[in-house]
Amino acid sequence: MTGKPGEAFPIDYAVRLKSLPYVSAGEVLDRRASLDQLRGRDVIIGTNATGIGNRYAVPGQGPSASVFVTALAAETLLDGAPVTYGWWVPFLVAFLTSALLMRVSRTQLVLGMIATLPVCAVGLPLLLESLGRYADIMPALVLMLGAMGHHAWKLHRQTFDERGMVNEVSGQPNLNALRAAGLDSQDGLIAARIHNYAEAATALPSAAEKELVDQIIMRLTLGNGGCKVYQGDEGIFMWLMPAAGINNVGDQLAGLSAIFRSPANVSGRLIDLNIAFGVDADPGRTIQSRMSSALLACQEAQNAGEHWRVYDPTKLEATEWRVSMLGELDAAIDNGEVWVAFQPKLDLLSGEICGAEALVRWTHPEKGPINPEEFITAAERHDRIEKLTDHVLNRAVQVAAKLNSNGQRFDMAVNLSPRLIGHANLKPMVIQTLRRHGLPAERLILEITETAAMSSADAAMQELKDLRSLGLQLSIDDYGTGFSTLDYLKRCPATELKIDRSFVKMLVTSRSDRIMVNSTIELAHSLGEEVVAEGVEDSETLQLLAQMGCDKAQGYLIGRPMPYEALIDYLASYSPAKAA
Known part of the structure; x- marks a missing residue:
């Protein structure tokens, strides 16, 4: 012993x-x-x-x-x-084996390492114990289990990521794969978009969409020199073009456009493919932003009826502003950056100022005055026009109520977006605003463009009649730029026609414009409507309008759009002789 x-x-x-x-x-x-x-x-x-x-x-x-x-x-x-080695011998073996396991990726070697790891961490100590030599295997077991769990998670994530790199329908690499491949790429980026892809895919059996995608990619690969094509959603395809060939991209895309002129034969059906291409040749930005700009160029090409277009980096600031503008608009309304200007109207019979038109303005703290057409159009397109209209209407009615409080007649005109005609909230908005400020309904004029009024459906026309029934006035703005018919003028409940400035501007020099304006005045009067001429900038034009019997005039000669305080000063100092 x-x-x-x-x-x-x-x-x-x-x-x-x-x-x-x-x-x-x-x-x-x-x-x-x-x-x-x-x-x-x-x-x-x-x-x-x-x-x-x-x-x-x-x-x-x-x-x-x-x-x-x-x-x-x-x-x-x-x-x-007994000979005792402690814990470090099996731990060292398990550590070396685990380290090697972390570095390999080939399946057979990985499986071999997974089999070797428990053998080395458990089998070796058992062998030593049979020889009277002992070792503590618990630290090695903990390391082994941790390494195996880590590698199992790594394999799971790898499988998940690989599945996320492939389009589920076609099996083609998707845009996630492009983001990974183009992370540090200096190559040019080409985007192609099949604008009628959804329509084409809907017309095909569900199993035929893969065949459609395969044909599209085959054509793209044939024409792009064999570059790998990545598939996005809704008919979007992209590839990286070697920087050396980007100067000849026009010839390549022209060739691809020619290839796509022939319809694709999918499951016995001929499918016409409407394709446009966009190019981003700037390697200095991230792949994600380049993908977006290439798609933007694609859209611009399609809108312009062109086959392809190169993204212009100088437009980046303007694009960023358009994206952020709507986000800033609501706050601008609340903090007073969006305000209302008033342009006076002259009664040609009495020579007095009889009203004004409310015009929205936006003074940005950094960009200064923003073009009204720019932010109004954006608000209409993105369903943000209701709040803007409510803001302008409220301020216009408030000012009109103050000006009418001393007993004088002062009409206030407010432009009405075509998007709000027939809107459920329009009539309640008008009623509540009139009640809030105590303005008689007949002192409010809602202006709608001629084109919008003509395109109004029956329900929208009824909405105009309902508004008219409140007692307020309706004006057809920009008259002469559309294609009004006598039947339409008879049905529309307008109280006023507003002749577009393009005809008024040429009134003195153009005989045809004088005939058109004069006939419009006579037609409106025969229908019981008043006529307003806008864009009056000189006394001669004003005198001609008065001779023709035009009721009211508006333009720089009478007064430019001005803030409320300036309007009050203008009205206080105005005399009929100024407009003569």
């Missing part, structure tokens, strides 16, 4: 407890056991009671009394003191 007093050592639990002979004290006392059985043997005396603290779990053999555990320890020492 070897070993030092007080030195700890591992017990060899491979020794079976049943192989250890023992004699109970009761058998010796009752002489049922002979002492000869103990002669010449090493004897361990201990209790075999089942009390608490006397029994220990023996691996693979269940609970046993402490005396038997002591006997197993003695048997271990009889075979020689």
Whole structure:
């Protein structure tokens, strides 16, 4: 027996407890056991009671009394003191194996490493233990399980990412794959968009969409020199073009346009494909922004009826402003940046100022005055015109109510967007605004463009009649720029025609314009409507209009659009002689 007093050592639990002979004290006392059985043997005396603290779990053999555990320890020492390596040997093996596992990607090698890892971390210690050498495997097991879990998660993410790089319908690489491939690319980016793709895909059986995509990609690959094509949604396709060939991109895209003139034969059906191309040749921006700009160039080409167009970086600032403008518009209305100017109207019979037109203005703190046509059009396109109209209407009615409070007649005209004609909130908005400020309805004029009024459906025409029934006035703005018919003029509940400035401007020099304006005045009067001429800038034009019997005039000669405070000063100082 070897070993030092007080030195700890591992017990060899491979020794079976049943192989250890023992004699109970009761058998010796009752002489049922002979002492000869103990002669010449090493004897361990201990209790075999089942009390608490006397029994220990023996691996693979269940609970046993402490005396038997002591006997197993003695048997271990009889075979020689165990050699203990500690935890670092299996941990080092597991660490090296795990490190190698993290660096490999080939499937067979990965599977081999996964099989080797538990063998090295568990099998090796078991082999050493059979030779009387022991090692602590718990740290190695923890490392092994962590490494295997990490690699399993890595494989799962890799599979998920690969699935996210492929279009589910066609199996072609998608735009996520392009983002990864073009991350540091200096190549040009080409975008192609089939503008009638949704229509074409809808007309085909569901299983035929892949065939359609395959034909599109085959044509694109044929014409782009074999560059890899990536598929997006809704008929979008992109590829990276080597920087060396970007100067000849026009010839390539012209050739591709010619290829797509022939319809695609999909499942026996001839499908015409309306395609346009966009190019971004600036490698200095991120791939994501270049993809967006190439698509923007695509859209511009399609809108212009062209086959392709190169994105112009100088438009980037304007594009960013258009995107952010709507986001700033609501706040601009609330903080007073959007305000209302008033342009006076002259009554040609009395020579007095009889009203004004409310015109919206936006003074941006950084960009200065914003073109009204720009932000009004954007608000109409993106369904934000209601708040803007409510703001202008409220301010216009408020001013009109103040000007009418002293008993004088002062009409206020407000432009009405075509998008609001027939809108459920329009009539309540007008009624509430008139009531809020106490303005008589007949002092409010809502102006609608001739084109918008003509295109109004029956329901919208009824809406105009409902508004007219409130007592307010309706004016057809920009008259002469549309194609009004006598039947339309008869049905429309307008009280006023407003002759477009393009005809008024040439009134003195153009005989045809004089005839048109004069006949319009006579026609309007025959229908019981008044006539307003806008764009009056000189006294001669004003005198001609008065001679023709025009009722009112508006233009720079009478007054430019001005803030409310300036309008008050203007009205206080105005005299009929100024307009003569």
